[in-house]
Amino acid sequence: MEINPQTLDQREVYKLLIGCVVPRPIAWVSTSDEAGNYNLAPYSFFNAAGSNPPTLTIAINYSAAKSGRKDTLHNILTLGEFVINIVSEETAAAMNETSADVPADVDEFALAGLTPAPSRAVRPPRVAESPVSFECTLHTSVPVGEGPGSSTIVIGIVRHIYLRDDLLNERGYVQIDRLRPIGRLAGSAYCRISDIFDMPNRRS
Amino acid sequence: MEINPQTLDQREVYKLLIGCVVPRPIAWVSTSDEAGNYNLAPYSFFNAAGSNPPTLTIAINYSAAKSGRKDTLHNILTLGEFVINIVSEETAAAMNETSADVPADVDEFALAGLTPAPSRAVRPPRVAESPVSFECTLHTSVPVGEGPGSSTIVIGIVRHIYLRDDLLNERGYVQIDRLRPIGRLAGSAYCRISDIFDMPNRRS
Numbered sequence: 001m002e003i004n005p006q007t008l009d010q011r012e013v014y015k016l017l018i019g020c021v022v023p024r025p026i027a028w029v030s031t032s033d034e035a036g037n038y039n040l041a042p043y044s045f046f047n048a049a050g051s052n053p054p055t056l057t058i059a060i061n062y063s064a065a066k067s068g069r070k071d072t073l074h075n076i077l078t079l080g081e082f083v084i085n086i087v088s089e090e091t092a093a094a095m096n097e098t099s100a101d102v103p104a105d106v107d108e109f110a111l112a113g114l115t116p117a118p119s120r121a122v123r124p125p126r127v128a129e130s131p132v133s134f135e136c137t138l139h140t141s142v143p144v145g146e147g148p149g150s151s152t153i154v155i156g157i158v159r160h161i162y163l164r165d166d167l168l169n170e171r172g173y174v175q176i177d178r179l180r181p182i183g184r185l186a187g188s189a190y191c192r193i194s195d196i197f198d199m200p201n202r203r204s
Numbered sequence: 205m206e207i208n209p210q211t212l213d214q215r216e217v218y219k220l221l222i223g224c225v226v227p228r229p230i231a232w233v234s235t236s237d238e239a240g241n242y243n244l245a246p247y248s249f250f251n252a253a254g255s256n257p258p259t260l261t262i263a264i265n266y267s268a269a270k271s272g273r274k275d276t277l278h279n280i281l282t283l284g285e286f287v288i289n290i291v292s293e294e295t296a297a298a299m300n301e302t303s304a305d306v307p308a309d310v311d312e313f314a315l316a317g318l319t320p321a322p323s324r325a326v327r328p329p330r331v332a333e334s335p336v337s338f339e340c341t342l343h344t345s346v347p348v349g350e351g352p353g354s355s356t357i358v359i360g361i362v363r364h365i366y367l368r369d370d371l372l373n374e375r376g377y378v379q380i381d382r383l384r385p386i387g388r389l390a391g392s393a394y395c396r397i398s399d400i401f402d403m404p405n406r407r408s
Contacts, residue, residue, distance in 0.1 A: 052353025
């Protein structure tokens, strides 16, 4: 099947992208607005980039409910700071609660029964229930497109890392059976990471 | 555990990032150089961004073996075109073969016994054995940092999509049990997507 995406409605293109680019890691992004109100929302167009400086990227889509700009993006561009918290199986349901479109002054920490913990390097709090939190400052934001279906790619530099004490083994590697992350699939589907296999690295 | 990444070697930071940002989707990137030589290599700092225009991002790390710039990045910046192929369980071993650091003139298609198929909108070929291929043109590249551990974030616009005919159901949704994607974890670990659960969407 050969598809020219320009002939499709952007919602059909979106369905193909979220169905094919899987599994996606989840950034649970906490931010603060100018008045100090907290915001918390999940984004699965998320990944690492480099390690020097430590770099993470998230893409935030246009929101018709928010006149284009989601609260998370507004807050990142305004304050230049955000925290990316990692979602584990234990916090999956709470994460899902924070994905609702609610007014900007609604605190999703309170909505989902979560605890904001003070960050060390940035003003927005981390999620105390998350096993890992990356405190970030904004490096660059790259808008791509305009209107429904458009997105802004946010590039952040990690300034501080919180790691739950039990996550690392004695050699300093994160243990996935302790982290218990979840991955994002299409629609309402997620996956646990239980079906693991190894292939020897070819790259040095 | 509280960690200031500036106090760590970038390789230790890398270990934390690839251990915590999981599971990652895999972009199997095919490119061509000025002479028409093919290159093919996997990158797991990959995700979708928007759907209008359809946008994909990959981050390509500094390569000491290549004086900094991997062949994939060189080719993308030179030709402005690339193809992101999706890796399924069936092609996992072949994908791993193409992750070796080899000279620029080595054709990883031949190395791994894969078939280059002509693309419709760009010059680099797609992987005929992949269930999905996204033909892309370069929108923006954003270098972050310098030297070991640095990366270049490549933003691509999808111009054409190849989808294997059996992947979509009658409502136009990609069927994950037909796609059978794999996810990237840390070290030499990968995951199959077999342990799936649903949570109702809160976001409109």
